[in-house]
Amino acid sequence: MKWSTRIGRLFGIDVYVHFTFLLLLAFLGFVTWQRTHDVYAALAGVAFILGLFGCVLLHEFGHALMARRYGIETRDITLLPIGGLARLERMPEHPLQELWVALAGPAVNVVIALVLYAGLAFTGGFLEATNLDVPFDLRAMLQRLMVVNVFLVLFNLLPAFPMDGGRVLRALLATKLGRRRATAIAANVGQAMAIVFGIVGFMSNPFLVFIAIFVYLGAQAEAGMVEMQSALEGLRVRDAMMTRFRTLGADDTLAKATDELLAGSQQDFPVIAEGAPVGILRRNDLVKALGQNRRDTPVSEVMCRECATAEAGSSLKRVVESMHERQCGTIPVVQAGQIVGLLTLENVSEMIMVNAALEQRGQALAHG
Structure with a gap:
């Protein structure tokens, strides 16, 4: 992907960071410093975001390694401000394969949340919500990461493209209806959810409007891609x-x-x-x-x-x-x-x- 810098290679897969991700870190650090006038608080905020995107990276490796089990390699993984992107050489077309590849990412976040929960439970318990913003408090940071991983699981399993839940829904429908029809239904569900997000966002949280646009366009693109693939089936x-x-x-x-x-x-x-x-x-x-x-x-x-x-x-x-x-x-x-x-x-x-x-x-x- 353009404007990306390679930061390493793991499990034979190159990992890149898009320059907009670095801008996000700088922006969040500046906003935190402007709000608190505390350099340590700003650095703690950046450290938390790095930890969060470490979890996102592991989520993408979940997809990539599960796909490898089905003979599908991953070209690379890129970290973006909106999350991670694992570029598979191709998407699995067998419904059950797509199901397991889609679920592998959220499953990683479940494991991370459980490990953090167990670690916190066995080392002194949990902090009150009012104490979670203390800068450079390792326990507070880990507890926040645990909560965020639970949120990532729930958000990614929403039945809307391009989230994992949309692919799970398509895989389940495709076992009975075929890939083309299943994609059309899953895309319609995703776009309906996007419209709901947009309405709620206009009334309460503008960030939901951004998510609505992202989901709507993602569902539309996925439906268009599958329609094109169906039209090209069997052609040379x-x-x-x-x-x-x-x-x-x-x-x-x-x-x-x-x-x-x-x-x-x-x-x-x-x-x-x-x-x-x-x-x-x-x-x-x-x-x-x-x-x-x-x-x-x-x-x-x-x-x-x-x-x-x-x-x-x-x-x-x-x-x-x-x-x-x-x-x-x-x-x-x-x-x-x-x-x-x-x-x-x-x-x-x-x-x-x-x-x-x-x-x-x-x-x-x-x-x-």
Whole structure:
């Protein structure tokens, strides 16, 4: 993820921190200092947030390690101000597998809360609520972490995407209704809950409005993704690739690339060296380089090398998922080492719309 810094690697999974998380720490520390004028209180507040996000990180590792049991690796885990994000290579499609992967994260928070409860119970009991804000009081901090972990369990198990509870609901429904129908129902439940959060938030707590927007958009995105996956089921890359396209040589200049861009509607260009694709020159990268007065620069110095090629016979569904994960809007399609097509997310969307229209037309004729 952009604007993220790698802080370590655990269980073979890279862990990143997004820069906005660091801004959150600075902001909370400043707000605490401004309220108390006590540096120690500000540092204690930052320490508590670090402890909280340590629990969030363990929550994400719960998902990642359970997914690994089903042969699904995790690309990385990123800590964000709104929580953690474990990027699985793919989501489990078998309902029971998705159920256990979804429950693994909250289960970690349950274990943390129980360990903290036992530790506090056997070392002197619990503090009164009024004493939980004492700076650098280890017992107070641990008791607050215990409470927060209980809250994380309850919040994450709300039956609304993108929380774990939404995935649990879909997994349970999918055992009887199938993944597509189960996702539609779970997304509708999530959006209904978001509307309730929004109404309550406007009347009482503005933070609930933020949660409502997050939940509503997350449910909408999940439903859209599954609809797209269903539409791509059984298709191959060759079914959606463009066969009329222009290429550039690795030694061609950006001036020539500009001419090609303006001569037609193609936005991204495969770059060829010794007969094989070696990268993609994206329109945004080209325009940025032109703004730096680099018209005579070779294409090879500006092209994107991160977007791999796809075989013409590969699963279109898997390739599109990979393109979304790598944020690649265009990739070359090859067969026997030679480029035979160009796959773009825009063209895939157009194919889905055309197929949906044809399907509706066929259904109308069948009922006519």
